[in-house]
Every structure is written in C-alpha cells, then in structure tokens.
Amino acid sequence: MSQNRITALDGKRIVLGVTGSIAVYKAVDLASKLTQAGATVDVIMTDAAREFVTPLTFQAVTGRAVYTDMWAAPAGQGLPTHIAHVGLGEAADAIMIAPATADTLARLAQGRSDDLLSVTCLSARCPLVVAPAMDGGMYEHPATQANLEVLQSRGAYLIEPETGRFASGLTGRGRLPETPQLIGHLRLALGRDGELAGKHFLISAGATREALDPVRYVTNHSSGRQGHSIAQAALDRGARVTLVTMARDLATPVGAERVDVASARELLDAVTSRITASSPDALVMAAAVADYRPATAADQKIKKSDDPDAGMTIDLARNPDILMTVKALREEVGRPRVVVGFAAETNDLIKSAASKLERKGMDLIVANDVSAPDAGFRAETNRVILLDREGQQTEIDLTSKARIGEIVIDRVAALLDG
C-alpha cells in the first residue's frame, strides 16, 4: 500500500478539470498526489490547457487516458455510461477544476455546454470545487467576482487563490495554492455532509514551552503530529475544528481554526475560554503538558556565574491541570459532551492510563508507550491502546498517526451518538 494513501480520498473518483493557465504545471503535481492518495483521477483538459502541457503528462501521472475532446472521448475506463460527459459526472465523487481560468468560471456561470469540461459540469450532480488562477486584475474584476458569486450560490466550493507574484512579474491575488492546500480543500468539500457535520471539536496538540528567560524554555519531545492528525480526521468527517497547537512547525490542516499557544497556562486559557464561549461537542487533549514550569521567568537573559564551579538550580512551580479544570467546568456547563485524553507512559501503561481516565473524568484515553522508537513522540507512526469508561481495551498495532487519528475520531463519533 502506498505510504501516501489518504483514507478520505482512497477509492474516490475525482474528475480533475484543467484549464488554460500557466498554473497548469501545479495541476500535474496535484493529479499525481491524488493518484498516490488512492483516488481514480480522470483529467479533462480544455484546448487552452493543452497549449501549456500535453495530455501525455497527465496520463503518465494518473495512469489513465486523458479526456480532451467532446466528440472523441476515450471509451470505457469504468464509467457508468458510454456517453463520456454524462458518465464522468455520474461516476465522480467530486469535480475539481484547478486551475480554473476567468473564462472557465464565466462559462460555468452561464451554464455553457460546448466543450467536454463545461458539459460534464452541467450534467454532474456531485460537488464542484473550483480553484481559480489568473494574472493581473482578472481575479478582482467585478465580472469574475460576479461569476464566482453565482457559482457559490449554486453550491460550488471556492478555493480562494493566494496573493503573491504572478508569472507576469506583477503581484496580486490570483495564484493557485500549492498541492497540500488544494488537497485539504478537496477533503473538506468531500466531507462537507459527513457524519460529524455540525459538530465542533476542540483539539490540543504539541509540547508546552515554559519560559525560563527570553531565550530559553523547558519543553518535551512531543511533535504535535498525533493531535494534528486527529484534527484532520475530524475535518474529513465534516466537523468544525479548533486546533489549539504548540507545534510551530506543523501546517494547519485546511479548514481548522488555529490558535497558537506556548505555555500550560496559555493552553488552559485557550481551552477553557473556548468551552465557555462556543460549547464544543468534544475535547481531545493530545497536548503534552508540562506539569511544572520555571517558578519565575527572568525578563533578561540569565548570565552564567563567574565561578566556573558553581552549578545552577531552577525552581519549578506546579502548572494547572487542564483536564481537571475541564472536569469541573463540564459539571457546570454540560460541555464538552465527550472528553478524550492521552497518557504518555514509559512503564505501567494500562494501570497509569486507567487511573488518569478515572481521575480526570475522561470518556476515552489513548495510552501511548513512548519508550519505543517507532511510537509516540516525534515518530511518524504510533502504537496505542484505547481505554474507555466501560473498561473496554482496544489495542492498535503500529500504524500511521493519520490512521490512529481516524480511529480516535471514529470512537468519539460513536460516543457522541450514544
């Protein structure tokens, strides 16, 4: 199985519409990554797109014949009807047009049907995702904006272009986002009506940083990857996600509201204020929170002593326990309905996890043996045991953090249902 498989895309049929913009080169990478993710990608190229890149390029990366001509479309390829434009639309889980030129948007807004891409969009009933890309003032032009409004009012999902340097050398809004962003948006569009649509998840991730002085801090080895993967899995099922993160180097899963914090006290503030203000349905505390912090954080950089033999002692003060605070808050406000915590242990895994589950009032705990090099902190993979309030234990063998994120979210969805 490809390492790059993505459950939300695996086995999905995506029609990728490619239109005539210099950003076509990015669509080649997109087609490749979608294919590696496990999707069947049927590319439709307009005549203008073929001025930039040949169909052979897309055929090579998708392993499938490319559609270019309304009157001579390749037959078969597993479509439900022999009429290509109908079959493509009917079979697709989503149609994504990337890059979408100003002309394509205008034609779609008008409901034109005189080339294979426009007629496929017209006959399809699946979600339509458009990723505009255009130079100069074209994107901001009222004509383009009006066309986009029309398309959105009909349910199309718009991926806003980025601001930056155009091929012309000008700068402005109209750049096609990079592949990970495009794929993140496609996942959101596919999950829009998922089983967690309308549910709000509050998820914490990463290692707290406790300042000692302006240049030093105390932290731990948590990378934040597991928490970010849980956030992505919730987004894939249509949830609204607030991700309170301390993982500065990790990208925000597309669609998550990101809140950056550093210390345990900032995390406490961020979590409790959001519980009070927005009543999330579920809280997943994947953050590795320091139990102690330097008792005082110096305003200036601490200098070493002139005495080469003198050591140094750092006084530590106890940090608040966030889950204990949430437990009390939950008794008061009845939210979050489901609370999930983690237990990172090097010994007595089950015993410690079971006691934390009970003491901190969680519904589910993810017990993580962090002594193994291939699991827990910093690793790309993980191996965990899930414990719930009923005493049920589920062992999950070594797998990707993405997969564990999905399993955790499945369990939370079941708890929310119950």
Ligand code: CTP
């Ligand atoms: N946690 C918390 N606030 C803290 C410490 C931990 O909310 N001050 C949360 C973590 O996010 C995690 C769970 O509690 O979901 C267990 O974290 P862990 O550090 O394993 O537990 P501790 O209670 O700190 O126990 P230990 O004595 O093993 O450090």
